[in-house]
Amino acid sequence: MDAVLNFHVYGRIPVRSDSLLFTRLKGKDAMIKPLASFLKILNSEASPGQISLALCFSMVAGFTPFFGLLTLCLLFLVLVLKVNLSAFFLGWGLFTALAFLLDPLFHGAGFWLLSHPGIEGFWTSLYNMPVLRLIRFNNTVFMGSFVISLLLFIPLFFMLQFLIKKYRSQFMGWIQKTRIAQIIKGTKIFMAYKSLG
Amino acid sequence: MTKWIRWPGLAAFIVITALLVAGFMFLSGPFIAKAIEVAGTRMVGAKVDVAGARPGLFPLGLSLSGIRVTDPDAPMTNAVEMESIRMRMDTKALMLRKIEVTEMRVEGIRLGTPRRVSGALPERKPVEKEERPASGAMDRIPVPSMEIPDVKTILDRASLGSLEEAEKLKKALSEEYESFDERLRNLPDMDDLAAYRARIDNLKRGSGLSGVLTGARELQQIRDDVQKDILALRNTRQEMEESLADLRRRMASLGSMAAEDVNQLVEKYGISDEGLGNITGILLGPEWEGRLRKGLALYRRAEPLLERIREREKKPEPEKALRSEGVDILFAEIPERPDFLIRSAGLSLEIPAGNLKGTLRNATNRQPLVGSPMEIRFRGDSLSDLESVDLELVFNRVNPKAPSDHMKAGVSGWHPDTMGSGDLALNAERADLTLDILSRGRDLQGKIALDLDGVRFEMPDSGDRVRAAVASGLKDVKRISVEGRLGGTLERPEIRLSSSLDAVVRGAVTRAAREATETLRARLHEEVHAMTDKKIRELENQLGGMADLRAVLDERLNMAGRLDI
Numbered sequence: 001m002d003a004v005l006n007f008h009v010y011g012r013i014p015v016r017s018d019s020l021l022f023t024r025l026k027g028k029d030a031m032i033k034p035l036a037s038f039l040k041i042l043n044s045e046a047s048p049g050q051i052s053l054a055l056c057f058s059m060v061a062g063f064t065p066f067f068g069l070l071t072l073c074l075l076f077l078v079l080v081l082k083v084n085l086s087a088f089f090l091g092w093g094l095f096t097a098l099a100f101l102l103d104p105l106f107h108g109a110g111f112w113l114l115s116h117p118g119i120e121g122f123w124t125s126l127y128n129m130p131v132l133r134l135i136r137f138n139n140t141v142f143m144g145s146f147v148i149s150l151l152l153f154i155p156l157f158f159m160l161q162f163l164i165k166k167y168r169s170q171f172m173g174w175i176q177k178t179r180i181a182q183i184i185k186g187t188k189i190f191m192a193y194k195s196l197g
Numbered sequence: 198m199t200k201w202i203r204w205p206g207l208a209a210f211i212v213i214t215a216l217l218v219a220g221f222m223f224l225s226g227p228f229i230a231k232a233i234e235v236a237g238t239r240m241v242g243a244k245v246d247v248a249g250a251r252p253g254l255f256p257l258g259l260s261l262s263g264i265r266v267t268d269p270d271a272p273m274t275n276a277v278e279m280e281s282i283r284m285r286m287d288t289k290a291l292m293l294r295k296i297e298v299t300e301m302r303v304e305g306i307r308l309g310t311p312r313r314v315s316g317a318l319p320e321r322k323p324v325e326k327e328e329r330p331a332s333g334a335m336d337r338i339p340v341p342s343m344e345i346p347d348v349k350t351i352l353d354r355a356s357l358g359s360l361e362e363a364e365k366l367k368k369a370l371s372e373e374y375e376s377f378d379e380r381l382r383n384l385p386d387m388d389d390l391a392a393y394r395a396r397i398d399n400l401k402r403g404s405g406l407s408g409v410l411t412g413a414r415e416l417q418q419i420r421d422d423v424q425k426d427i428l429a430l431r432n433t434r435q436e437m438e439e440s441l442a443d444l445r446r447r448m449a450s451l452g453s454m455a456a457e458d459v460n461q462l463v464e465k466y467g468i469s470d471e472g473l474g475n476i477t478g479i480l481l482g483p484e485w486e487g488r489l490r491k492g493l494a495l496y497r498r499a500e501p502l503l504e505r506i507r508e509r510e511k512k513p514e515p516e517k518a519l520r521s522e523g524v525d526i527l528f529a530e531i532p533e534r535p536d537f538l539i540r541s542a543g544l545s546l547e548i549p550a551g552n553l554k555g556t557l558r559n560a561t562n563r564q565p566l567v568g569s570p571m572e573i574r575f576r577g578d579s580l581s582d583l584e585s586v587d588l589e590l591v592f593n594r595v596n597p598k599a600p601s602d603h604m605k606a607g608v609s610g611w612h613p614d615t616m617g618s619g620d621l622a623l624n625a626e627r628a629d630l631t632l633d634i635l636s637r638g639r640d641l642q643g644k645i646a647l648d649l650d651g652v653r654f655e656m657p658d659s660g661d662r663v664r665a666a667v668a669s670g671l672k673d674v675k676r677i678s679v680e681g682r683l684g685g686t687l688e689r690p691e692i693r694l695s696s697s698l699d700a701v702v703r704g705a706v707t708r709a710a711r712e713a714t715e716t717l718r719a720r721l722h723e724e725v726h727a728m729t730d731k732k733i734r735e736l737e738n739q740l741g742g743m744a745d746l747r748a749v750l751d752e753r754l755n756m757a758g759r760l761d762i
Contacts, residue, residue: 079213128530
């Protein structure tokens with residue numbers, strides 16, 4: 001299994017793994033690490049569908065703000081479904097970082113939805129469902145991020161699948177010959193990844 | 198399909214979930230305890246300690262141990278201490294963020310236990326304590342005076358009207374005497390009158406017509422002068438008579454003024470049986486009032502917990518977009534549930550006499566939603582120094598506009614502590630107490646009935662007659678039935694106590710008090726009248742001086758009348 005670079009423990013705070021490998025990460029290596037991981041995933045044997053679905057799930061997990069029932073459900077799905085776990089955990093970290101920038105947008109969208117008079121009855125009925133109260137659907141950031149990530153889920157899935165296929169057929173060979181790819185390949189990190197792989 | 202399923206992932210998920218649950222179970226206790234401490238401390242205003250907390254999942258619940266709630270007014274004392282609380286919670290309610298305890302067991306409740314370290318909050322300013330009634334009866338309401346001060350002491354302190362009037366009279370008499378004496382000196386005296394006689398006699402010896410004519414004119418002149426002098430003498434005598442009459446009248450009133458002085462002194466220093474009649478209030482009043490005030494203070498402190506503290510807004514408008522936190526939009530709850538509800542709890546209260554078993558039902562801050570009042574019941578039998586205890590408290594806030602709380606208590610076969618203190622103390626072998634107190638809004642209404650058996654009074658013998666009478670009256674009392682009426686408001690409670698003892702004491706005391714007072718009256722009469730009589734005698738002596746002046750006047754008038762002009 002690929003090494004996990006980032007994972008969520010609580011809310012939006014990414015916590016770095018404490019393995020020997022990552023304790024060596026410093027400065028430039030730390031910046032290159034996600035890129036190297038991403039390239040490794042793209043260049044792996046995993047199918048584009050598995051990678052795309054993992055990234056879509058990670059988008060939902062990364063955008064939504066709480067570690068709760070929804071996160072557990074997503075974990076269940078990514079563990080049970082044959083999606084690329086490395087892509088999921090890498091994506092989770094990236095989308096979490098992105099969510100910090102998008103939170104105002106999520107809040108605005110969530111507030112608009114939750115306070116819309118036409119669907120107040122619907123929200124009220126959901127509000128009285130214990131399970132839904134548990135995921136805090138009535139939180140503006142949660143609602144905004146969840147709805148936006150759901151809306152983006154299918155388009156993102158197909159778009160990522162298309163891009164991965166395109167990358168593998170047309171760009172993978174060229175990229176591997178580029179100077180940056182050589183640098184990445186030359187780093188201790190990449191060597192370590194390779195040895196793990 | 199199977200190419201999309203990763204069966205080991207299911208096992209991994211189960212392991213991860215199990216680890217999360219186990220982590221919550223084993224690691225969350227201190228956080229829960231801390232959260233309860235923080236919330237409790239904020240609510241009580243003094244430190245709340247929770248030694249341990251352990252959540253449970255199957256069934257969902259929580260166990261707490263070593264709960265100590267500091268008394269905010271006495272930081273070295275715990276208002277309540279509980280050994281353990283075990284509760285089972287409603288899962289659905291908890292998911293809806295409500296705390297609904299379906300079953301609870303509270304063991305080892307103790308009240309007023311000492312603390313090793315102060316539970317005062319550092320930022321809390323020390324409370325300026327109100328002037329509270331002292332716990333000892335005699336400290337605040339002494340037994341009404343049973344001792345009569347010495348007559349000499351009374352008279353030294355007293356300012357007697359009769360003596361003051363006598364002093365005024367003495368001064369007035371002196372002034373009058375000096376005034377008339379001065380006037381007498383200016384009026385024709387015996388020499389002047391003798392001179393008139395000599396001149397008349399000379400005129401009578403005159404001869405010749407011219408002598409007769411001159412003599413007649415001079416005689417007329419003497420007659421006019423004598424008439425004038427007689428008139429002046431008569432006027433002075435008249436004024437002197439009037440002055441003497443006025444002084445005599447004032448002297449005569451000194452006797453009645455002395456009698457009035459005696460009455461006033463008797464009233465001031467004599468014994469009134471009115472205060473002694475309410476011996477029940479003197480013996481029990483302050484102690485019971487103290488207990489009542491303490492109970493009501495506790496009740497007032499707990500009262501806000503029975504009512505909803507905060508009104509949740511249905512849709513709060515966010516002040517600003519809070520990054521990554523957002524705003525929780527609240528919708529109508531159907532059905533609406535209270536934030537906090539204990540449906541049923543078993544309680545175990547430890548008092549010095551033993552253990553009381555109790556129940557608590559419907560404890561919530563929103564009774565209208567539950568539709569039932571909060572009820573607390575305690576019962577204990579076969580306790581040490583106590584036959585039984587029954588306590589029933591009903592806090593009814595189902596209709597928030599008409600709150601009504603009811604307390605009923607019964608204590609049987611209780612061996613009470615000594616009541617009263619100092620110069621009158623009461624001991625009883627057995628006491629039975631019933632209390633029925635109702636609070637509607639802020640108004641209090643209540644009845645207290647206390648039966649004391651095997652009663653014994655302690656009253657040191659001081660040789661005082663009234664004390665002896667009280668002691669004698671109380672000697673035969675073996676049983677007392679005390680009735681109390683509670684009224685007023687929660688802020689200003691009023692308690693009135695009466696008992697069969699009052700009549701007994703009043704009867705015994707009245708007779709002795711009257712006898713003592715009559716003795717005082719007789720002695721005061723004797724002393725005051727002795728002093729007044731002495732003053733009267735002095736005044737009469739002074740009046741004698743005035744009489745001498747009058748005699749002088751009379752003599753002059755007689756002589757003037759005998760001039761035979």
